[in-house]
Amino acid sequence: MPAAIGAAALMAASGAATAEPVSLTLEYTCPFPLIGDQPIVAEISSDIPSEATVGEAIGPFQIEAITTVNETSRTGLKLVGSATIEGTATSTNIISTVTGDQEIVVPLTIPQSDIPDTSGSFTIPASGEAPAQTFTTDQVGEGTINVGGLVLEMTARTADGSIAPDPIGQFTADCTQVADQDTVLQTFQVVSGETDPDPAIAVAPEEVDFGDVQSGLTGEQSVTVSNEGGAALGINGITLGGANADAFMQTNNCTTVAPGESCSVDLTYYASGEGDQTATLTIQSGDPDNPTVEIPLTGTSYMQALPAISVEPASVDFGTIQVGTSSEKTVTVNNTGSAVLNVTAISLGGANAGDFMQTSDCATVPADQSCTVTVTYTANTAAVSSATLTIESDDAENPAVDVALTGEGDDGSSGxxxxxxxxxxxxxxxxxxxxxxxxxxxxxxxxxxxxxxxxxxxxxxxxxxxxxxxxxxxxxxxxxxxxxxxxxxxxxxxxxxxxxxxxxxxxxxxxxxxxxxxxxxxxxxxxxxxxxxxxxxxxxxxxxxxxxxxxxxxxxxxxxxxxxxxxxxxxxxxxxxxxxxxxxxxxxxxxx
CATH class of the missing domain: 2.40.160 (Porin)
Structure with missing residues (x-):
């Protein structure tokens, strides 16, 4: 089944940044109607610079992709009389810089393409435009562009131009990227554009809150120390002080930091007793304007273990079944907390609640355990039915979780x-x-x-x-x-x-x-x-x-x-x- 994959590259040739050709081949598994999960292979290409200057907008630019479609998908399309395929591919991608990750959605257009009559795999083109991007001073350093998830919106047509029979005529496929692949399309440097003759220290974040941590357990955070100046930055000392300094520990790889580079200070919070605990992380360096940087540290220790509910899936679609028949699916209730979760009620509501029935083994769920709710849909009419499964528990932050239920009855009039x-x-x-x-x-x-x-x-x-x-x-x-x-x-x-x-x-x-x-x-x-x-x-x-x-x-x-x-x-x-x-x-x- 054809699809194209967008690249999350968001830099084009501009100013001193010279674009260079890049390409990446990735494998995905896409769920398609009738024929099930099928592999697709996409080769992505573009021109992306390896350097971006702070404050200078770069882009937009063109993304091209060639996708290889296997023989099973070609045969599946031909079984319902498809002659052409078209649609869109929406790729969710990540730009990572020293300040964190930014999610970018890139849509690509798949033009109407012929489906060969002869056996064998074939290729489908796709193209789109990635938006312009501007980087800031606190992003100076190394960054990467990673190609991520993929959702396909496809339309197959017969030779006369009409949409092919369901379920292949029009469908949506949420594809899964095959694990253990290199997803990096380009590695780049964000540069300041101005050279400071002195070292200049920058830290991120400027304060650290470990949040609530159960007594006896630990929390981990890290601080990045960057050199935004034009000369090497010497780190002269890193220490912990303050009222509860003994509740925190630090390790680091910081000695001398070259211009545009960074090092890390890893922090561990050892929660004990009950209440807030504070300390200060002090970093001394050779920055002549800012030789001492202090970063406040806070953490809250609590004694009581708490339950936490998590429900999978968030919605259940029974699809289309024959009128007069029933279909059964399960919903899993997980306790991701540290205390027993009490499920106090499970109910059905909504416009067509009478078309659904639920049974469960849920009462008390130990920490890190789960229980199951079995939901049965009966197609009483040739129409769409919808309802809501509500699961109530003693999770104080999430006492009621709703799961949307949908199903459709069919009287046999479809293809x-x-x-x-x-x-x-x-x-x-x-x-x-x-x-x-x-x-x-x-x-x-x-x-x-x-x-x-x-x-x-x-x-x-x-x-x-x-x-x-x-x-x-x-x-x-x-x-x-x-x-x-x-x-x-x-x-x-x-x-x-x-x-x-x-x-x-x-x-x-x-x-x-x-x-x-x-x-x-x-x-x-x-x-x-x-x-x-x-x-x-x-x-x-x-x-x-x-x-x-x-x-x-x-x-x-x-x-x-x-x-x-x-x-x-x-x-x-x-x-x-x-x-x-x-x-x-x-x-x-x-x-x-």
Missing amino acids: TVDFLLDLEGSTHIKASDSSLPLTGSIDAVLNLATGMYTADLNIEPTQGSFRILKLFKRLKATANVEFEPVDDTTGTLIDGTLTAKSTLYVHVPKVTVNLFGFQLPIGGGEECRTVEPVTIDMQTPDGETFAPLDGGNLTGTYALPPLEHCGGLTDILNLFLAGEGNTIDLALTPNL
């Missing part, structure tokens, strides 16, 4: 896609400890909006062997088995999990035993079948996913009803064929 899948696997008959090989096909019609499908199930006739005990001899029996579907196979494909429900009669037209080298019939016949249809429920195994383009596995258990009209030995056959606890394992692959 569909046909899929033909080959099946291969086996079923294990518990009564005789034997297995039957299975082959066949499933011809499915999938509703793109609801994830529901109906299918024609065709299982080819098969044959299996089992041993029976008769007249004190172990005889090997061979059974021919056929399958007669009673109705369509139905199920859902939601979030990579396939469910299937099939109802069919099992026929046994012939059963023989091997006696002295001869195959002797002992049962079966044209009317030999189960007294009632067999119902088999299957689904994707835990930990696996299913996609129409890739296929996947199904497993299930079922009971085999007794056989009837199989001749004089029907009761003996049922001893070794009928009963519960039978299993089925199928591998489904696309028939392309």
